[in-house]
Amino acid sequence: MPKFKLTYFDAPTSRGEECRLALFAAGVDFVDNRVARADWPALKPTTPFGSLPVLELEGKPPISQSNTILAYVGRRFGLLPSDEWEALRLESLLGACEDLRAAVGATFGIADADELKRRRAALVEGPLRAWAGNMEKQITGPFAGGSELSVADIKLFILANWFKKGVLDHVPADALSPFAKLEAVRANVSAHPKIVAWYARAQ
Numbered sequence: 001m002p003k004f005k006l007t008y009f010d011a012p013t014s015r016g017e018e019c020r021l022a023l024f025a026a027g028v029d030f031v032d033n034r035v036a037r038a039d040w041p042a043l044k045p046t047t048p049f050g051s052l053p054v055l056e057l058e059g060k061p062p063i064s065q066s067n068t069i070l071a072y073v074g075r076r077f078g079l080l081p082s083d084e085w086e087a088l089r090l091e092s093l094l095g096a097c098e099d100l101r102a103a104v105g106a107t108f109g110i111a112d113a114d115e116l117k118r119r120r121a122a123l124v125e126g127p128l129r130a131w132a133g134n135m136e137k138q139i140t141g142p143f144a145g146g147s148e149l150s151v152a153d154i155k156l157f158i159l160a161n162w163f164k165k166g167v168l169d170h171v172p173a174d175a176l177s178p179f180a181k182l183e184a185v186r187a188n189v190s191a192h193p194k195i196v197a198w199y200a201r202a203q
């Protein structure tokens with residue numbers, strides 16, 4: 001099999017980690033290229049959209065956009081179902097996760113403490129709850145698309161872990177706890193043998 005290279009920062013709850021995890025779970029041999037922040041300014045202009053992650057394959061142009069990479073890995077290496085419409089439905093979950101990331105991103109860089117508190121509370125009450133409620137309706141169980149792990153599960157797992165770490169001020173670590181199906185997906189991905197194997201490796 002040709003050798004893939006996935007380039008991203010060394011960040012555990014990130015778009016790049018989703019792609020690394022998907023490649024590993026799919027059994028794809030890849031170069032796990034982790035970029036130091038100090039090296040990023042020089043690398044940035046060489047990437048298609050000035051962002052990471054980037055997937056490379058010898059003889060092909062580099063590919064950006066986490067969801068595009070996940071959909072490719074899913075379709076090519078068995079982390080999306082063969083039923084095209086069901087695969088499409090699971091890909092729509094990837095997009096919904098990026099919508100939520102954008103809503104969170106809109107609360108970054110707010111210097112005023114009161115304003116940040118107000119905006120984060122609004123985020124939790126509004127976009128985050130709406131997203132989780134809608135996601136509950138999409139999840140079949142035990143994984144998003146039924147009995148098989150998919151790239152959608154991996155993206156949900158990483159995103160839910162980000163909230164659960166409690167690193168976002170004024171976003172409670174248990175903000176997703178009322179959403180039983182989402183919580184179950186997170187737990188089931190966490191217990192999946194491939195995921196356990198990834199985290200058992202010396203990172």
Ligand SMILES: N[C@@H](CCC(=O)N[C@@H](CS)C(=O)NCC(=O)O)C(=O)O
Nearest residue numbers: 014015050051052053064065066067
């Ligand atoms: N829509 C893109 C967003 C990519 C993105 O914003 N990547 C961030 C890291 S998660 C990045 O490269 N930040 C450094 C920069 O923009 O200079 C994707 O899903 O890959």
